[in-house]
Amino acid sequence: MxxxxxxxxxxxxxxxxxxxxxxxxxxxxxPAPANAASASCSVSFPTVHSFPSGFVADGRVVNTGTTTLNGWRISWTFTGDEKLFSLLTTRWTQTGRSVTATNVSWNGTIAPGGSFAVTANGSSTGGTFGMTGLTCTPL
Incomplete structure (x- = not known):
């Protein structure tokens, strides 16, 4: 026993x-969880073509991080009466002066250092184009 x-x-x-x-x-x-701090992006609209009743702004979303982006969101607030007709290559909404856009299925993946073009077309009084709070957020 x-x-x-x-x-x-x-x-x-x-x-x-x-x-x-x-x-x-x-x-x-x-496996270690993905480090969200290493995913980052920026957005700019360096080229703006204004005309009496509107604008065309050529922008760029850039992966500034060390890992591949698998989705992104950009947002800003217009400074005047700008209204978007289109924000090409994105899914977007405009409420008042606030604009938010996300990638579509085929352009969400951006390698580190890579970029993707976005083009904003819209109307405004006197062809003005102004933005504040322009941000890019990895998804």
């Missing part, structure tokens, strides 16, 4: 050691 008790005790102890070892191995072997 004493021998049986020792074997059972040894087996329990061994099971605990094995379970602890497996748990530690699982923690070590688990």
């Amino acid at each position: 004493a021998r049986r008790y020792r074997e059972t005790g040894f087996t329990r102890r061994g099971a605990w050691i094995a379970a602890a070892t497996l748990a530690a191995a699982a923690v070590v072997a688990a």
Whole structure:
């Protein structure tokens, strides 16, 4: 009987050691979560063509991070009465002066250092074009 008790005790102890070892191995072997801090992007509209009733602004979304972007969102606020007709190559909304746009299915992936063109077409009084709070956010 004493021998049986020792074997059972040894087996329990061994099971605990094995379970602890497996748990530690699982923690070590688990893939590290993606580092959101390494994903970043910027957006600019360096070229603007104004005419009496509107504008065309050529912009660029740039991956400034160290990992591939798998989606992005840009946003800004117009400074005047600008109204978008289109924001090519994006899915966009405009509410008042605020504009938000996200990538579409085929242009969300941008390699580090890569970029993607976006073109804004719209109307405005006197061909004005102004933006504040222009941001790019990785998704």
